[in-house]
Amino acid sequence: MLELKNVVKSFNGKTIINNLNLKIQDGKILTIVGPSGAGKTTLLRCISGLEKIDSGEFLLDGQPFDPYESRDNESVIGVVFQDFQLFPNLSVIDNITLAPINVLHQKETEAKERVQNIIERLDLTKFVEQYPYQLSGGQKQRVAIARALAMNPSILCYDEPTSALDPELRNEVSKLILDLKENGITQVIITHDIEFADKVADDTLTVKPVD
Known part of the structure; x- marks a missing residue:
């Protein structure tokens, strides 16, 4: 299980993530939804180690874990980018x-x-x-x-996996993600697609812009 405790992240003096507490259960699918500018992608980048948090901590199976500093992070948390980056x-x-x-x-x-x-x-x-x-x-x-x-990886993260896909391909991605769940892969998905989120999610986190 990956746990976030009191995670804070700011850019240019603006707080994007404010004291977030979150548990991501092993083998489950967590979808993160919310409007543009609410910090969804920033949160994903912090979880995957692409951004360093300002404060707070990560625990992996109860032990302190820093995605940003971990040298073998790619074998712990994998990322599928919105533009694929092949x-x-x-x-x-x-x-x-x-x-x-x-x-x-x-x-x-x-x-x-x-x-x-x-x-x-x-x-x-x-x-x-x-x-x-x-x-x-x-x-x-x-x-x-x-x-x-x-x-x-123990955890696989996706940034908007259904964006720019037609309905048939969106269904294909849904099936693939559910198949990976059957193989025990923990998955975290950023999406604007509420219908897709409802289809695949075990848990959903709705984020809102920080005032």
């Missing part, structure tokens, strides 16, 4: 194995073997030698998820 000059398989090779120091053959089940689970086998420009939005989404899962 490397255009790398094939699908190279995008997926880049971090295991460079961060976990796996050999290329080992990395490819280890991600094979992820590739099969996400139905990406026939795309592994293609490049991002050759993929649809839904396919890029699956590659981004596979890349995050390749680091074997």
